[in-house]
Amino acid sequence: xxxxYSFVITQGIxxxxxxxxxxxxxxFTQAKQLDDIFHRVKEAIEVYLxxxxxxxxxxxxxxxxxxVNQVEVEVG
Numbered sequence: 342x343x344x345x346y347s348f349v350i351t352q353g354i355x356x357x358x359x360x361x362x363x364x365x366x367x368x369f370t371q372a373k374q375l376d377d378i379f380h381r382v383k384e385a386i387e388v389y390l391x392x393x394x395x396x397x398x399x400x401x402x403x404x405x406x407x408x409v410n411q412v413e414v415e416v417g
Contacts, residue, residue: 347406348382350375363406365389 348362358375360382362368370385372378393400 346386349409350378360385362386364404365400366404 346362346364348360351359351361353359353371357371357373358378359369359371360378362382362385365386368382368385368389370378370381372381390400
């Protein structure tokens with residue numbers, strides 16, 4: 342069975358790209374190059390799901406990624 346997961350990419354002050362998977366709490370990975378983050382996030386998801394399977398647990402299916410938005414606030 343195949344399933345698609347959404348992920349969010351941010352960049353830390355150290356320059357590393359950080360990916361998180363909102364639908365799978367606790368799944369994060371990082372890479373120095375943006376091109377590498379796609380492979381690493383796929384690998385992190387696979388490891389997470391394999392671990393759940395080994396522990397006879399199921400992923401949380403009630404979390405659905407909706408999107409990313411921005412809001413403007415007054416600063417200073």
